[in-house]
Amino acid sequence: MSPRSYDWLSRAAGVGDAHWQLVAQAAIGPRATVLEIGAGTGNVLLKVKRAAPGAVAIGLDTNAASLAAAARKAVEAGVELRLDLGDAAHLPYPDAGVDRVLASFVLHHIPDEQQPAVLHEIRRVLKPGGSLHLLDFTAAPTRRPRDQRALLAQAGLLDPVQLGEGEAYAPTKPNSWWHDTYRHAAENVLLTLALAKAEGVTCVCWYQFHDSVLGMPQIADPDNVEYHYGLMNRDLSPKPSLLAYATAARVLDRATFRGHLTFSDPETFGLWFDTPEGPAVVLWNRADGYLLNTSGERTDGHFPAPEVWVDPWPTKTHLTVTAGDAVRRLDSIGRSRQLTPAQGRVTLTLDGSPRVFYGLTPVAAGSGTHTLAG
Numbered sequence: 474m475s476p477r478s479y480d481w482l483s484r485a486a487g488v489g490d491a492h493w494q495l496v497a498q499a500a501i502g503p504r505a506t507v508l509e510i511g512a513g514t515g516n517v518l519l520k521v522k523r524a525a526p527g528a529v530a531i532g533l534d535t536n537a538a539s540l541a542a543a544a545r546k547a548v549e550a551g552v553e554l555r556l557d558l559g560d561a562a563h564l565p566y567p568d569a570g571v572d573r574v575l576a577s578f579v580l581h582h583i584p585d586e587q588q589p590a591v592l593h594e595i596r597r598v599l600k601p602g603g604s605l606h607l608l609d610f611t612a613a614p615t616r617r618p619r620d621q622r623a624l625l626a627q628a629g630l631l632d633p634v635q636l637g638e639g640e641a642y643a644p645t646k647p648n649s650w651w652h653d654t655y656r657h658a659a660e661n662v663l664l665t666l667a668l669a670k671a672e673g674v675t676c677v678c679w680y681q682f683h684d685s686v687l688g689m690p691q692i693a694d695p696d697n698v699e700y701h702y703g704l705m706n707r708d709l710s711p712k713p714s715l716l717a718y719a720t721a722a723r724v725l726d727r728a729t730f731r732g733h734l735t736f737s738d739p740e741t742f743g744l745w746f747d748t749p750e751g752p753a754v755v756l757w758n759r760a761d762g763y764l765l766n767t768s769g770e771r772t773d774g775h776f777p778a779p780e781v782w783v784d785p786w787p788t789k790t791h792l793t794v795t796a797g798d799a800v801r802r803l804d805s806i807g808r809s810r811q812l813t814p815a816q817g818r819v820t821l822t823l824d825g826s827p828r829v830f831y832g833l834t835p836v837a838a839g840s841g842t843h844t845l846a847g
C-alpha cells in the first residue's frame with residue numbers, strides 16, 4: 474500500500490476519534506468560550522475541557538435527560554460545564570460572545586426549513602473571527618455536502634476549512650434498512666468514497682473498522698445488526714469491503730474531481746477524476762434501482778448472503794464511447810481487466826456495480842455538464 478493510501482486509511486476513524494478531530498480542528502484557545510449546539514450527553518464538551526481546561530464550555534440541547542447525563546459526567550470528570558436546555562434555532566445567548574461553535578451530529582436532526590434559522594443564530598453568537606466546526610452525516614441526495622455548503626454560505630459563515638463525512642458503513646448483514654451482501658457492501662464502499670471525493674470531502678470517519686458494536690467491543694454481539702458494519706471481520710481478516718477501500722484509496726488519493734458525467738440514459742451515472750495515470754472515470758447504472766434484496770423475508774439470524782463472486786445485477790446496459798489505445802477497467806475489489814478498443818471505440822457493460830475506467834475521453838457537453846465522447 475502506498476504511503477498516500479495509508480494516509481487515507483489512517484484518516485478514517487471511529488466516532489470517538491471524529492470527536493477528537495473536531496476538537497483539534499477547532500484549535501480552541503486557552504480562555505476561549507465554546508458553545509456546542511446539540512451537546513447531548515457531553516462527550517464532545519468533555520474533550521473540549523481536556524484539550525483546553527481554561528475554556529468556558531457551554532452545551533445546549535433540547536433534551537433534558539441528555540443534559541442531566543452530561544452534568545453527571547462533568548461531575549465525575551471534575552470539570553465545569555454550563556448546560557442549557559434550549560433550541561438551536563433560538564439561542565439564548567447575546568450577539569458576538571462565542572469564539573467557537575461546535576455542532577456534532579446535530580444538524581441532520583434539524584428539519585430543512587429550520588436549518589437557515591439555526592445557521593443564522595450560530596453566525597449571530599460568534600465573535601468576529603470566531604468559527605463554526607461541524608461534523609455530520611450526509612443523507613444523500615437531500616443533504617449533500619454541496620447543499621450544506623450553500624446553506625453555510627447563505628448564513629454568512631466562512632467556507633468550511635475541511636469537509637468531512639461523519640460516518641460511513643460497510644454493512645454486511647441484512648437488517649431492516651440495508652440488505653447488503655459482501656459484494657454490495659464492497660461496491661458501496663467504492664461508490665461512497667468516490668462520491669465523497671466528488672463533494673470535496675477530505676476525511677471519512679468509518680463507523681467501525683472491524684465487526685463489533687461501536688463503543689462496546691468487549692460485549693460485541695453478533696445478533697445486534699450493528700455488529701456487522703466493519704470493513705474487516707472480527708478476527709481482522711479482510712472483507713471484500715476492505716479491498717474496496719484500498720481500491721478507492723489507490724484511485725482517489727491523488728485524484729482531482731473534474732465533474733459529473735451525464736448521459737442520454739438517465740440511469741447511467743459517472744464521475745470524472747484527473748489522476749497521474751490520466752482520466753479515471755467511475756461509471757455505474759441504476760436500471761435495477763438503488764435498494765437490493767428488499768423483498769423476501771430473512772428469518773435466518775445468520776448470514777444468508779450469496780458468495781461474493783455471484784453477480785447480483787440482472788440488467789446490463791451497454792455504452793459505446795471513444796477510447797484511446799487501451800482501456801483498463803478496475804472493479805470495486807481492485808481486479809484489473811484490459812479492454813481492447815476497436816477503431817477508437819469501446820463498448821462498456823454497465824450495471825449497479827461502480828467500476829473505474831482508465832483510457833476513456835471525458836469531454837465538456839455544454840452548460841457546465843460533461844459526458845464521454847461517443
Ligand SMILES: C[S@@+](CC[C@H](N)C(=O)[O-])C[C@H]1O[C@@H](n2cnc3c(N)ncnc32)[C@H](O)[C@@H]1O
Nearest residue numbers: 511512513516534535536560561577578579582
Ligand atoms: C446524535 S446527538 C449528538 C450529541 C453530541 N453532539 C455528540 O456528538 O455526541 C444529537 C443531539 O442533538 C439534540 N438536538 C436535536 N435537535 C436540536 C435542536 N433543534 N436544538 C438543540 N439540540 C438539538 C438532540 O437532543 C441530541 O442530544
